[in-house]
Amino acid sequence: MAEEPKEIDYTLNNPDTLTKYKTAAQISEKVLAAVSELCVPGAKIASICEQGDKLIEEEVGKVYRGKKIQKGFAHPTTVSPSSFVTPYTPLTSDEAEANVEIQDGEPIKIQLGAQIDGFGSIVCDTVVARPKENAGDEITGREADLILATYYANEVLLRLMVPPGLLASGSDEEKAKAAAAKPPTQSQITSLLEKITKTYGCTLVESTTSWLFERYEIEGKKKIVLAPGEGAKGDGVPEVGEVWGVEMGVSLGSGKVKTMSQRATLHRRTTQTYGLKRPTSRKILSEVQKKFNTFPFSLRQLEDERDAKSGVVECVRGNVFRQYEVVGDKDNSPVARLWTTIALTKNGITKIGAPPALDLDKVKSDKKIEDEEIIKILERPLARNTGNKKNKKKKTAAKKADKADEE
Template sequence: MAAAKLETTPEVMTDPVFTKYCMAGDIANRVMLFVIGNCKAGKPVLELSIEGDKLILEETDKIFRKEKSLKKGIAFPTSLSVNHCACNYNPSPDSDKGINLKDGDVVKIDLGVHIDGYIATIAHTIVVGISPENKVSGRKADVILAAFYASEILQRLIKPGGQNFNITEKITLSASEFNTLPIEGIISHDMEQNRMLGEKRIIQNPGEALRKEYKKCSFVENEVYNVDVLFTTGEGKLKQSDMKPTIFRRTESAYKLKLQTARVFTNEVTTKFGNMPFTMRAIEDLKSARMGVTECVNHQVMEPYDVMFDKEGEFVAQFKYTVILRPSGNYKITGIPFDCSLYESEFSIKNEELVGYLSQSTSGKKNKKKKKGKTNEIGSEKEEKNSEISQGDDKQTIESSNSTK
């Protein structure tokens, strides 16, 4: 039923809505570049997470100041998962001082921003210490290139009229080109205002359990998708860490909590974050919150984001972005340039169908009509031009990399 609603209400993607999405995406991209620029040997992961979140709040605080009731800020707390740690690693200073980065670490940086509930997510993988003089090779290069190319192929397949089942097949094929595997159970969703997890799903590797409930769906104009790709050099199945989760999300459960600490905690979360994921670091009384969160999780009032690992010695890569299916063409609002030339792999994309997808342009038609008057909207002609340049750089890098293999 939700899909029918989306198909019959294309007016939800009005210009103000599109502008808010683009503003959130612009901030997310800039924060990602800031965090990447500070991923250096010896830097504590905890410090980077705190700095990333702080910058999101600072940047979102600068906009829509006159609209006091408009919510904005973090849609997913800045998280850095290293090497075989796949996702959701966000150390809490009172219980886990975290780790310090080392040269050669494979780091997945994951964060999200929202403006008025319109969400822009991004994840990017880097290797600490990488440079033109210090390129990455071996299994690290294999898995990072595989995940990157798969994410690019998805951008060309998620378009009006396309179907999720077809994309799942292409993800598996992309991973096999580099002798890697898509991690089981990773899901890309459609998104709506104040809702990160929509009804439509693209499961990159359903596995036996999810395959039974995997429903076919088609993509429709004006939908927004959180596209998430995680590949591994391992067997494709992750294990839950014994680390206590530090990221949670308020659910729609109406269960009446019995503990006072749980009620106070839930009220604070609802007021400050709504149903956006948050880190426990952002709670004022962390000690009381830790006592209350257990009851919240046990009764599905809060959903934890477990820290997930592959086997030690394996490597996991992630690329995530937000794309809007505009009538003029797909518009990717998050994602930063990726230089394939810094990664040397014995593998490459050889499948003709996949090569064909990568050769396709990702740029939609832009409205070149100039707007009169002063504007600070990210969706303005100036920002659209910047987006064209960024997308063009990515396309050129892809084609250059393929031509040399």
């Protein structure tokens, strides 16, 4: 009798899983850096998004060649102007939106991601748009307040996601006491982060949500919702062995949000089945299944943008696609966002894919965090120092991917 094929372990217990996450992250971070350089005053957002997607496709094509695994986008390239909260990716066939240009000095949110074998790594960074010759200038004033509030709130959120006692040091009694502590509730997390944003005269963006990641799933069974709006509620706490997409959103205004007038172009296939009647609807569903599986996609990534605009209507109505509305700050105030993909291991948090480290010497504010509780949290390590052998960071993932290519 033939042996039954072994069931593949897709958890972090399988080293290949983390390797695939990290390989996807390397691509995401590389493209994020390239797209950041394109975000200069006068550049057209639609064109930047197209260039970003082309780069993701090129980089994904270089890894796991000849392997029968799906790879591609975990999130299309999106470039959101100053007051936009959600990812924005305009269509070239919508003339007015295709001509939207980046303005000098506005905070631009860039979000994108790659996936290998269903393991997606999404990253988002906020850059202040400047001419290339001024790229290295200091950020000051209210823009600096916004960037620092977002940075420190994100750093505290990550530390609050580490399970209690995991990184505790001291005597056995002290470790046991730390491990017995309850993880902070989501309302406690919001309260702590609000201390930071208030220090800088900013506000958390309503219903900023971090999600548990799984294979082919970026909105898992658990979520952390900061400053929840009406009807929004978080559920569950992070645990060792999990991968999360961690979002931080901060506004210079009230943090309340509104639906914008721009067309919703970002969608995601659900697992819902529905008898689509229109040929264009069936056509784009088939294309999405092949290209994107259940990861988010932009209508501009489909073969025929005009067919996509008409066919998507029935797909959304039948709940075959989930539509992401374009949401912005209610007061049209500037907004900053960050997105980090992390793994929770027995040694703490590993940033799988993250925005580049902020150069704090170039961001100058007259405000400063003085709250002792917040300072103590910021002093906590994200992970245990496991020595040089395990700290080769992302080089290991690259080597494993290259080895897979050779095989």
